[in-house]
Amino acid sequence: MYGPMRFGPILKREFYARDTLEVSRELLGKVLVHGTTAGMIVETEAYPGGDDLASHSSRGITPRTRVIFGPPGHAYVYFIYGMYQCLNLVCEPDGKAGCVLVRALEPVAGIPIMKSRRASARKVEDLASGPGKLTLALAIGPQQNGVDVTRGSLVVREPAEKRKFEIRVGPRIGISQCVDRPLRFFVAGNRSVSGGKAVNGF
DNA sequence: GGTAGGATGGGCT
DNA sequence: GCCCATCCTACCC
Numbered sequence: 001m002y003g004p005m006r007f008g009p010i011l012k013r014e015f016y017a018r019d020t021l022e023v024s025r026e027l028l029g030k031v032l033v034h035g036t037t038a039g040m041i042v043e044t045e046a047y048p049g050g051d052d053l054a055s056h057s058s059r060g061i062t063p064r065t066r067v068i069f070g071p072p073g074h075a076y077v078y079f080i081y082g083m084y085q086c087l088n089l090v091c092e093p094d095g096k097a098g099c100v101l102v103r104a105l106e107p108v109a110g111i112p113i114m115k116s117r118r119a120s121a122r123k124v125e126d127l128a129s130g131p132g133k134l135t136l137a138l139a140i141g142p143q144q145n146g147v148d149v150t151r152g153s154l155v156v157r158e159p160a161e162k163r164k165f166e167i168r169v170g171p172r173i174g175i176s177q178c179v180d181r182p183l184r185f186f187v188a189g190n191r192s193v194s195g196g197k198a199v200n201g202f
Numbered sequence: 203g204g205t206a207g208g209a210t211g212g213g214c215t
Numbered sequence: 216g217c218c219c220a221t222c223c224t225a226c227c228c
Contacts, residue, residue, distance in 0.1 A: 045220070047220075054220070056213095056220080059214085062213080062214080063213090064212090064213065078212090078213095078220085079211075079212060079213090080211095080212090080219065080221060081209080081210070081211080081221050082209070082211035082212075082219095083209070083210055083211080083221080083222080084221050084222070088220090101220055103220085120223065120224095130221070130222070131220070131221070132221045132222060133221090133222075172220070173220075174219085174220050174221070175219095175220060176218090176219085
């Protein structure tokens with residue numbers, strides 16, 4: 001690599017101001033950057049709101065879910081299972097709910113720092129191979145809830161060079177409602193995708 | 203290779 | 216009081 005932050009342009013707000021499923025699919029292969037750490041997005045899930053009871057926003061606007069109804073291109077970070085944070089990116093036009101859960105990254109930059117934050121990870125591919133793991137690896141927490149991801153220290157960029165990959169689709173992980181909707185998207189065969197062989201078929 | 207059980211605390215009914 | 220958009224460890228093939 002020629003420099004630690006040599007990526008393409010930041011994704012603009014118009015990228016996010018679209019259908020949640022479309023954005024979920026197109027985020028694969030983009031690079032999530034926070035400070036000096038970065039990873040390529042290899043797994044996402046769509047949470048379109050409305051009648052999708054698995055979506056936090058399906059029960060309406062609350063203090064927690066307010067950001068999901070706000071302008072696109074912002075981060076929705078929530079606390080789960082008493083110890084982890086999950087990162088979502090808000091989609092759809094302002095006023096309409098919809099967000100994408102970023103579920104896994106392939107580490108690209110700042111790997112030594114990520115290792116220090118993820119002492120239990122044995123391999124580089126496991127540093128950010130899950131929604132709770134990637135927020136630890138990139139030090140994303142409640143401070144980032146509501147921030148604009150089209151400018152500032154937490155952004156999504158085009159990759160330095162585009163790679164070809166096959167996209168697979170399946171049911172979302174860890175939910176109890178709407179379990180049959182195929183709203184999980186991942187890069188086929190990528191070692192950083194969460195879940196392993198049983199879930200992903202490789 | 204695989205899985206069962208526990209950690210741990212905010213959000214909402 | 217119950218429900219989680221999870222992860223890690225121990226343990227078992």
